[in-house]
Amino acid sequence: MKACAVFLIVAHLLAAMAGWVSSYDPAEQHREHAWEAPGERFPLGTDGLGRDQWSRLVHGARISLYSGLAAGVLSAALGLLLGGWAGLSGGWTDRLITRLMELFLALPWMYLLLAVRAFFPLETDARLVFLALLLLLGAIGWARPARLVRGIVMSVKERESLLAARGFGAGRWYLLRRHILPEVLPVLGTYLSLAIPQYVAAEATLSFLGLGFSGSTPSWGSLVGAMGSLEVLSEAWWMGLPAVALALVLGCYSIVSSALAGTEHQGR
Amino acid sequence: MAPRLKIANLSVTYAGAVTALSGVNLEVAPGEALGVFGESGAGKSTLLRAIVRLLPAGTLVEGSIRSESVELLLEPEDGMRRVRGRGVAYIPQAPSEALNPVLTALTQVAEVLRVHFPMTRAALREAAMERLARFFPENATRIAHAYPHELSGGERQRVVICQALCASPGLLLADEPTSALDSVAQLEFLRMLRHERERAGMSLIFVSHDRAVLRFVTGRQVSL
Amino acid sequence: MKYLLRRVGGALLQLAAVSVLAFGLMELAPGDYLEDMRVNPQIPAETVARWRAEFGLDQPAAVRYWRWAGSVVRGEFGMSMAYGIPVSELLGPRVERTVALSLLALALTWLIAVPCGVWCAARRGGWVDRLLGGGATVALALPELLVGLLLLQGALWAGWGPVSGRIGPAAAVLLLVSFPAVFRHTRSSVAEVLRLPFVDHLRASGLSEMRILFRHVLPASLNPLVSLLSLSLAGVTSASLVVEVTLSWPGLGPLLLEAILARDVAVVLASVMLAAALLQVATLAGDLMLYLVDPRIRRGRA
Numbered sequence: 001m002k003a004c005a006v007f008l009i010v011a012h013l014l015a016a017m018a019g020w021v022s023s024y025d026p027a028e029q030h031r032e033h034a035w036e037a038p039g040e041r042f043p044l045g046t047d048g049l050g051r052d053q054w055s056r057l058v059h060g061a062r063i064s065l066y067s068g069l070a071a072g073v074l075s076a077a078l079g080l081l082l083g084g085w086a087g088l089s090g091g092w093t094d095r096l097i098t099r100l101m102e103l104f105l106a107l108p109w110m111y112l113l114l115a116v117r118a119f120f121p122l123e124t125d126a127r128l129v130f131l132a133l134l135l136l137l138g139a140i141g142w143a144r145p146a147r148l149v150r151g152i153v154m155s156v157k158e159r160e161s162l163l164a165a166r167g168f169g170a171g172r173w174y175l176l177r178r179h180i181l182p183e184v185l186p187v188l189g190t191y192l193s194l195a196i197p198q199y200v201a202a203e204a205t206l207s208f209l210g211l212g213f214s215g216s217t218p219s220w221g222s223l224v225g226a227m228g229s230l231e232v233l234s235e236a237w238w239m240g241l242p243a244v245a246l247a248l249v250l251g252c253y254s255i256v257s258s259a260l261a262g263t264e265h266q267g268r
Numbered sequence: 269m270a271p272r273l274k275i276a277n278l279s280v281t282y283a284g285a286v287t288a289l290s291g292v293n294l295e296v297a298p299g300e301a302l303g304v305f306g307e308s309g310a311g312k313s314t315l316l317r318a319i320v321r322l323l324p325a326g327t328l329v330e331g332s333i334r335s336e337s338v339e340l341l342l343e344p345e346d347g348m349r350r351v352r353g354r355g356v357a358y359i360p361q362a363p364s365e366a367l368n369p370v371l372t373a374l375t376q377v378a379e380v381l382r383v384h385f386p387m388t389r390a391a392l393r394e395a396a397m398e399r400l401a402r403f404f405p406e407n408a409t410r411i412a413h414a415y416p417h418e419l420s421g422g423e424r425q426r427v428v429i430c431q432a433l434c435a436s437p438g439l440l441l442a443d444e445p446t447s448a449l450d451s452v453a454q455l456e457f458l459r460m461l462r463h464e465r466e467r468a469g470m471s472l473i474f475v476s477h478d479r480a481v482l483r484f485v486t487g488r489q490v491s492l
Numbered sequence: 493m494k495y496l497l498r499r500v501g502g503a504l505l506q507l508a509a510v511s512v513l514a515f516g517l518m519e520l521a522p523g524d525y526l527e528d529m530r531v532n533p534q535i536p537a538e539t540v541a542r543w544r545a546e547f548g549l550d551q552p553a554a555v556r557y558w559r560w561a562g563s564v565v566r567g568e569f570g571m572s573m574a575y576g577i578p579v580s581e582l583l584g585p586r587v588e589r590t591v592a593l594s595l596l597a598l599a600l601t602w603l604i605a606v607p608c609g610v611w612c613a614a615r616r617g618g619w620v621d622r623l624l625g626g627g628a629t630v631a632l633a634l635p636e637l638l639v640g641l642l643l644l645q646g647a648l649w650a651g652w653g654p655v656s657g658r659i660g661p662a663a664a665v666l667l668l669v670s671f672p673a674v675f676r677h678t679r680s681s682v683a684e685v686l687r688l689p690f691v692d693h694l695r696a697s698g699l700s701e702m703r704i705l706f707r708h709v710l711p712a713s714l715n716p717l718v719s720l721l722s723l724s725l726a727g728v729t730s731a732s733l734v735v736e737v738t739l740s741w742p743g744l745g746p747l748l749l750e751a752i753l754a755r756d757v758a759v760v761l762a763s764v765m766l767a768a769a770l771l772q773v774a775t776l777a778g779d780l781m782l783y784l785v786d787p788r789i790r791r792g793r794a
Contacts, residue, residue, distance in 0.1 A: 111730065371708070380699070
């Protein structure tokens with residue numbers, strides 16, 4: 001568990017410092033060195049255009065890891081806002097938001113994701129794609145954390161200490177900060193450790209399908225996509241390394257999150 | 269006469285070196301009703317569970333427990349399974365929680381019969397129905413096809429007793445079975461227990477922290 | 493019965509909401525199927541305009557929604573602009589293959605994961621439990637994309653022959669992807685029931701451990717599992733989309749991807765509607781099963 005947490009931190013740091021740790025510009029082509037196996041000059045080899053795979057991997061990590069992280073945080077924030085609002089206000093607001101929540105939970109999200117993605121222009125600026133993906137994933141994923149938050153708020157609301165605080169004349173904001181947030185945050189933490197890898201995987205899947213970042217912007221999805229044709233891997237095994245990196249990161253996230261969920265369970 | 273159950277120098281130590289019982293000696297004659305008195309935490313439940321060997325894994329049990337010349341502590345697990353319910357039956361502390369919520373009363377009685385008397389499904393149901401009829405003379409049919417949540421607390425308890433006694437065990441162990449009942453239901457339950465015991469000539473070990481209850485159902489009483 | 497009717501009504505309402513939502517999103521998105529033709533200098537502007545009129549794209553959104561909804565109710569799901577035929581004709585065989593794949597994978601998953609979960613709950617901390625638990629933790633993290641690629645690669649190296657376009661390998665990938673959730677839920681829900689007093693009572697009555705597990709504990713722990721069934725179908729439907737593309741199974745997935753790239757709105761909308769409808773049916777079926785397996789629901793709480 002500890003090793004996994006350390007690995008994740010190192011991976012995120014490397015990704016954040018992509019410019020520093022990579023030896024080449026990820027788009028720089030060394031045509032004369034196309035399909036070169038890992039060696040001194042190119043630690044992870046090169047692709048068919050002679051681009052350095054290591055540089056592409058760390059630059060791709062920056063996009064993939066952080067778009068997962070950002071989408072996870074965004075969905076959690078939206079969930080906190082809407083779930084908290086529903087739980088606190090009750091009445092028809094609650095009923096409306098709960099209905100919406102059920103609707104979003106009932107949709108097969110992969111279909112929805114693809115469908116919405118369908119009508120963004122296919123080839124756009126990488127930054128726009130990043131933003132669009134983020135909004136998309138966050139907007140589709142809010143329902144799960146919202147349900148968690150609403151459940152907690154509803155149970156906290158009934159508690160004696162809260163009624164007592166109400167009796168003292170505590171305002172809504174005070175209640176939120178002192179009574180509800182401390183209960184909600186650990187649960188959201190566990191949610192995040194579970195959701196982030198899913199969003200990372202979602203980005204990779206979209207890019208793999210050709211609906212996310214295109215080949216010129218390295219992301220782990222497009223890098224994994226490059227090994228999609230089988231001839232590539234039988235000739236150049238190092239092209240499979242991004243998939244290994246992706247699997248490692250997702251596996252570590254999963255181990256950390258089940259450890260987190262375990263401690264939370266014991267705490268109760 | 270040889271004792272129905274003889275416990276010699278029994279010690280039970282739970283995992284983590286918590287000693288629940290040490291050096292306990294007990295004897296129950298055939299047909300005798302023995303009351304075991306003990307404050308809570310004295311190891312009453314541990315004693316009964318040690319006899320049917322249902323203590324958590326990792327518990328150290330030393331000494332000897334002989335039932336009809338069988339050394340229970342040395343009996344292999346499948347032999348022990350034949351003893352449970354037939355040689356020694358056990359009524360748990362909260363009998364009304366001792367029923368499976370998704371099976372009918374009839375099925376649950378039949379399940380116990382099935383272990384000890386191999387017969388066809390139809391015969392099993394008939395036998396179970398007959399046993400239930402003894403405990404519910406007025407409304408056996410309704411009880412038989414009811415699920416636990418459709419029965420009252422007292423009715424559930426009677427189904428559990430019916431289960432415990434359906435294979436005509438030689439010895440019944442009862443672990444404070446009335447602690448969750450109000451006094452009227454408690455009296456009814458104890459009366460039924462006393463009646464059934466006398467009718468079948470079965471031995472009984474009844475543990476409780478309530479001396480009045482013990483005096484009502486048992487002859488000799490010992491303290492733990 | 494009245495309850496059932498209300499549930500069906502609720503499901504239809506939700507589907508209607510999904511249709512408005514999906515249609516609205518498609519409206520907001522820039523570009524349409526004819527976008528590429530308009531910018532293509534070889535196709536005269538009048539031709540594009542005529543096509544627009546033919547497909548009714550020049551009408552206001554509300555009118556188009558109304559027309560489209562009508563055609564959905566008739567079972568046509570609108571016209572595919574790329575193929576020029578009703579979407580239903582295009583989708584029919586695809587849906588059959590996707591449903592076949594999903595159901596096969598789902599059946600396999602439950603047949604394997606439930607007994608594994610029961611076993612591990614009974615032998616918690618044993619080596620089988622630790623092995624499967626660890627495996628499930630890792631498998632839970634792996635997206636269907638990686639599992640599919642891994643299978644392709646493994647088949648190539650091991651010389652298993654072609655795996656693309658066959659139902660077996662695709663179902664195997666889906667099995668691996670959906671196994672962890674079902675396994676974990678079974679394990680925890682059975683473990684919870686195993687702690688109940690009635691289990692001890694059964695042991696004290698001489699029942700064998702196997703009989704207790706599968707005749708008594710499993711039925712008593714079915715309730716949360718049945719609710720999982722519909723969720724697990726949602727997961728399989730989503731995962732199957734990607735698996736179909738990676739392993740070239742000619743179901744809805746590849747068609748949807750193609751339609752998205754071509755901006756063939758009607759096909760995209762139809763896929764979303766079908767997937768949502770499938771889920772609603774699954775949820776209803778789940779509730780119905782809950783009603784059948786749990787006497788506490790069937791016969792009312794005392």
